[in-house]
Amino acid sequence: MKNTHITILYSIVSLIFLTEVILSFNHYSFSGYYTDKIINWIWLAMTLFMIIWFWKKKIMKAYFVFLAFTILLSMLPMMIPFFALVNYFSTLDDYQQIQLDDTYRIERTRPNVLHKPQISVYKKEGIIEKGIYQTPYLFIVEKVFQDHFTNDIEGENQPIQKARLVDVNKDSIGIEYEIMNKKTIFYHKEKEASEL
Structure with missing residues (x-):
């Protein structure tokens, strides 16, 4: 028994x-x-x-x-x-998790050994959630600083100080990122997933 x-x-x-x-x-x-x-x-x-x-x-x-x-x-x-x-x-290569509101959250992560760090945006749907956007983190760092870091690895290692949900559309989501005391709004879109 x-x-x-x-x-x-x-x-x-x-x-x-x-x-x-x-x-x-x-x-x-x-x-x-x-x-x-x-x-x-x-x-x-x-x-x-x-x-x-x-x-x-x-x-x-x-x-x-x-x-x-x-x-x-x-x-x-x-x-x-x-x-x-x-x-x-494990939580290996999961650098940050930020809850934007009750529905959306982001992770700064590296999904596997062949990927560079990326931002994954998740949308909660009841007891499950869906990964809706994946964007290379370097895209966001470059947008915040309006130019390329001289060393991409240095840019990818900069943590997010704050992230705030700004706008949600049917084909994009706007998030204000603060990195090294600089802020900008970045719009995550579907096409970025194919650029990984």
């Missing part, structure tokens, strides 16, 4: 985890920055617990081999899928 309850609980957590993975492929996630991270870590901890608890069963040994093999395979192509997994489960 106890094993049945544990298995049902693990199935529910796994279903929530899989829902989150499917949502992320469509630029959605559960609302809030830490929600996905908490779900990931609960699933990982429960997976380790299940493997240890049911280790004598052949199916659990096969499940463990499958998970280990998947992680090893992700390391083969220059470890890019592996680092994508690490980024998905």
Whole structure:
């Protein structure tokens, strides 16, 4: 009876985890920055617990081999899928999170090892949120300073002091950024996602 309850609980957590993975492929996630991270870590901890608890069963040994093999395979192509997994489960390369209002928030982040830092704008829709715009952070830094930094890395490392929602249209969102005590309004638009 106890094993049945544990298995049902693990199935529910796994279903929530899989829902989150499917949502992320469509630029959605559960609302809030830490929600996905908490779900990931609960699933990982429960997976380790299940493997240890049911280790004598052949199916659990096969499940463990499958998970280990998947992680090893992700390391083969220059470890890019592996680092994508690490980024998905951790806050690595997530530099800042700013809540603009009850509906919109932004993150200054680097989605994976091949990307440069970017601003991701999220819109809350009930218990989920959608990533609606992704803009290279350097575009915003250049707009704030009206010229190029002599060193792009220096520009990308400048933190956002403040961000304020200014305007929301059907095809763009205006946010006032303050970086190094300079302010400007930047309009995020759909086309920027293709420029990444």
